[in-house]
Amino acid sequence: MTHTDAVTGAPPESGRRRGFRSRRVKAILAGGLVLGVGAAVTLAAWNDSEFAQGTFTAGTFNLVGSTDGTTFTDHATAGTPATLGFTVNAASLSPGAVTTAPFAVELAANTTNDAVVTVSGAGSTGTVAQLTYELLQTTTFGCTTSTTGTTVVPAGTALTTVPASTTFPLVHGTGGAAGAPVFLCYKVTAGAGLVQGQTGSATWQFAAASQ
Structure with missing residues (x-):
């Protein structure tokens, strides 16, 4: 209740x-x-969270030249060029004479990239009038008036001139070896108007760009 x-x-x-x-x-x-x-x-x-990291190391690149096809060294400036060993005494040229000289370039053993080499004129001294040249790429080292090969610079080119876009490829080596060399042959011809007693020199540059 x-x-x-x-x-x-x-x-x-x-x-x-x-x-x-x-x-x-x-x-x-x-x-x-x-x-x-x-x-x-x-x-x-x-x-x-997740984290990722990349490590990057630059390769190396070095072009070397040779006047004997065996010993390759640096000739890095126009002031220290390799001296071409022409077969005819350059101090006794006469009209119509042809003198030749071999040269070779390769990528040094520490190089990690292939290259394209551009040939250009690097200046002249003295008098080089009435002198023309031809530059050939050959299969072996050596150069005579009868040497043939792939034309790099055509015959009749003035000694102080290099045609535009004059190039050739170079391959780098593997396993610590140098790359395969490219053999070259210079042929220089004296013209009919060569002046007695004239003297001069011409220098070429081989500039390699990595690919």
Whole structure:
């Protein structure tokens, strides 16, 4: 049997307190459920990383030349060129005379790339008028008036001139060896108007660009 207050008709105070406590417990439980969901989201976060690194080392590149087909060394400036050994004494040329000289280039043993070599004129001294030349690429080292090969510079070219885009390829070596050499043959012809006593020199540049 439920007891009520005789004046107000409300439940006794103890009943009201029990009802309040019940609602507060429900509110706390509801709050606990909300906190539980929040904790689950936080625990689900994961992090991970990957790193990558590359190491890069430059190769080496060196063009060398030879006047005997055996010993290859650097002749790196116009002031220290290799001296071509022409077969006819250059101090006694006469009109119509032809003098020849061999030359060779290769990529040194420490070179790591192939190359394209561009031939150009590097200047002259004295008087070189009435002198023309031809430059051939040959299969073996050596050069005479009868030597044949692939034309690099055509016959009749003025001694101080090199046609534009005069190039040839070079291959680098493997296993620590030098690359295969390219053999060249210079043929210089004196013209009919050669002046007695004239003297001069011409220099060529072989510029290698790595590929």
